[in-house]
Amino acid sequence: MNETAHALGTSGTFWELIERRAALTPDRAFLIQDDRTLTFGDLRTRTERVAAGLYARGVRPGTVVAWQLPTRLETVLLSFALTRLGAVQTPLIPFYRDREAGFALRQAEAEFFAVPGTWRGFDHTAMAARVAPDLVVFEAYDTLPDGDPATLPPPPSDGAAVRWIYWTSGTTSDPKGVLHTDRSLIAGGSCLAHALRLSADDVGSVAFPFAHVGGPDYAVMLLLYGFPAVLFEHFALPDALADYRRHGVTVAGGSTAFYSMFLTEQRKDPARPVVPTLRLLAGGGAPKPPELYHAVVREMGVQLTHGYGMTEVPMITMGAPDDTVEHLAETEGRPPEGMEIRVTDPDGKRVPPGTDGEVRLRGEAVCQGYLGAAPPFDEDGFLITGDLGHIRPSGHLVLTGRLKDVIIRKGENISAKEIEDLLARHPRVGDAAVIGLPDAARGERVCAVVEQPPGTPALTLPELTAYLRGEGLSVHKLPEQLELVDALPRNQALRKVLKYRLRERFAV
Known part of the structure; x- marks a missing residue:
């Protein structure tokens, strides 16, 4: 990690990270969407105005605010405005419907709910009225609350306080609320940035829902290294290719499905690079067949690095661009400094390297537990993942299955x-x-x-x-x-x- 990124990475809160980056490179682009650009300086200024507007509506430090919004500049501004206030935010994936959204809103005891109105044919405002009639509901698609930053209280200083509730499906029919802090999400983003070896000359892309835990993870990477990313409200190929090419995206991906879609487009015209500036596909969240890695490298002429993460721990391991071909194709990469991986037998005893067992994790990027549920940690403080795998002598992790259904x-x-x-x-x-x-x-x-x-x-x-x-x-x-x-x-x-x-x- 370069010196600037290392210094920024010591931030305890998201707001400290935003302020430091805005002071360093205020005029550099942070996010690009269609013909709109948000600089790092804009991010700080506009975030404070949105925070003041929310404060005028009654949002205070510790207030639980849910939002179910597509990937837009406004969504990022709203989310970071909530971090400026020290509110507790619970993002919901936009395609959640009455069942999942209603459960999450009730469990989190949300007081406010930001929705996009009618989006892609579905009326989110009407759903909110059905599932949570007592909430203060407001639409936040094109317009956001606005106010005078002079009215704001001091920004939060405790990065270890739980201020994020993300939702993930487990082995039961109801989702689980995963508790994160600013520090745990910043740690995950820092690890991702370091593993990918990115620089200020790169141009990233966010083609997945910003409401996913990968949203702040990716934003941390941009804030640490000072490079921009292109946002896609609705990702579909080949339609999105024009923006990838126009803005010179160098890093793309998200998960196995994204790799396959880019490869499909490349095969339509093998002689022409699908995105001429693209040099790296990266992601995680689902198994990656080794043959897919080889096909991407061979046919697209770009590198592919894949990792292992989950809502509870956004970044666990990641392939590095200078790993061997075998490691990039056959493993999930290595853990970053500060992430401990323990592979155990059913009784929690460590098994020898190369032996399959249950994967357990400890480190600053690990969540604080589940909302209203027993902590998922063993007696040594390791998160019990339910995933099966083994560690190679090189330190690379190989996943072989899952205990949880x-x-x-x-x-x-x-x-x-x-x-x-x-x-x-x-x-x-x-x-x-x-x-x-x-x-x-x-x-x-x-x-x-x-x-x-x-x-x-x-x-x-x-x-x-x-x-x-x-x-x-x-x-x-x-x-x-x-x-x-x-x-x-x-x-x-x-x-x-x-x-x-x-x-x-x-x-x-």
């Missing part, structure tokens, strides 16, 4: 049980198991395996997805594959469904 599709966690619980209420479903299957484009695809009552007409995938939509399930959780079986495989003791047999059978 979660499907990771396009970098987002999906609870199999949530879908199974909804399917159990369908009159033409006797029993169901939902599994994740390897998918080159998505990381994993959602597959529903259904056992139907005798004499029931065969269920089709369109009927199944229409039913789940009607039950309020988010679109990104809908099964892409349906398999009908005479009987689900079960063990002989408790008749538990043996999902590994289903994965073996249908993973083609």
